[in-house]
Amino acid sequence: MKALSIKNLSKTYRNGMQALKEINLDVEQGDFFALLGPNGAGKSTTIGVITSLVTKSTGSIQVFDTDLDSDAEQAKSYIGLVPQEFNFNGFEQVKHILVAQAGYYGMPASQAEPRADELLKQLGLWEKRDTPSRSLSGGMKRRLMIARALVHNPRLLILDEPTAGVDIELRRSMWTFLRKINAEGTTIILTTHYLEEAESLCRNIAIIDKGQIIENTDMKSLLNRL
Numbered sequence: 633m634k635a636l637s638i639k640n641l642s643k644t645y646r647n648g649m650q651a652l653k654e655i656n657l658d659v660e661q662g663d664f665f666a667l668l669g670p671n672g673a674g675k676s677t678t679i680g681v682i683t684s685l686v687t688k689s690t691g692s693i694q695v696f697d698t699d700l701d702s703d704a705e706q707a708k709s710y711i712g713l714v715p716q717e718f719n720f721n722g723f724e725q726v727k728h729i730l731v732a733q734a735g736y737y738g739m740p741a742s743q744a745e746p747r748a749d750e751l752l753k754q755l756g757l758w759e760k761r762d763t764p765s766r767s768l769s770g771g772m773k774r775r776l777m778i779a780r781a782l783v784h785n786p787r788l789l790i791l792d793e794p795t796a797g798v799d800i801e802l803r804r805s806m807w808t809f810l811r812k813i814n815a816e817g818t819t820i821i822l823t824t825h826y827l828e829e830a831e832s833l834c835r836n837i838a839i840i841d842k843g844q845i846i847e848n849t850d851m852k853s854l855l856n857r858l
């Protein structure tokens with residue numbers, strides 16, 4: 633099954649900027665997929681459209697065979713998003729952020745509590761569970777964003793530039809964690825402008841430039857040609 637299927641997707645912002653031009657992209661279930669491109673290429677716009685944060689102009693998107701236009705709720709429930717920017721209410725406590733997010737997806741508290749605890753332990757945030765999120769370090773905030781994206785057990789995890797501005801140690805531990813959840817069955821798509829990051833993690837890759845997919849192949853073939 634395909635985790636994601638994008639057909640003829642275009643996006644023109646209201647100011648006339650044509651950010652995506654007839655994009656086609658397929659990601660298989662279980663894949664670890666990189667969307668690589670320079671700043672301004674259209675990576676965040678693509679992710680915005682997949683996650684319903686940005687309205688598309690034309691085209692269609694299916695997430696695990698569910699059409700985003702006809703059943704947005706279902707499609708959204710399959711996806712966990714780790715955005716680029718830290719976007720929490722800083723006064724809210726760490727664990728509460730996760731439990732509230734689970735509730736937003738309709739998970740009962742009896743499931744949300746243990747799921748939140750599990751993620752807090754896995755991501756090294758257990759000691760901070762009662763701390764307001766604004767007093768976390770930058771690295772902890774990143775990990776909290778990952779925990780929040782995973783709390784409802786999404787089949788597809790999407791990360792927008794996950795290690796931009798992250799130090800080497802945290803980058804390594806994030807990579808290890810992502811490899812683990814991918815091995816356990818979660819499909820992962822990340823955007824990056826570092827080939828090194830894509831190379832280290834991903835099996836398949838699309839390269840986007842000026843709103844167009846200019847390459848879509850497996851990582852080995854790409855590296856053989858470089």
Ligand code: ADP
Pocket residue numbers: 644645646647685686687
């Ligand atoms: P949509 O077409 O999805 O409704 P808009 O064109 O209304 O999106 O833009 C959404 C928001 O992003 C607006 O507040 C706009 O000012 C802001 N914005 C405009 N230009 C840029 C840019 N180059 N990068 C990021 N955000 C921008």
Ligand code: ADP
Pocket residue numbers: 645646647649650651669670671672673674675676677678
């Ligand atoms: P990337 O994530 O690859 O850096 P983006 O998807 O953020 O690229 O941006 C693609 C293009 O669309 C850029 O030229 C950017 O300035 C423009 N853009 C992004 N968001 C908006 C917006 N809300 N309104 C207008 N233009 C935007």
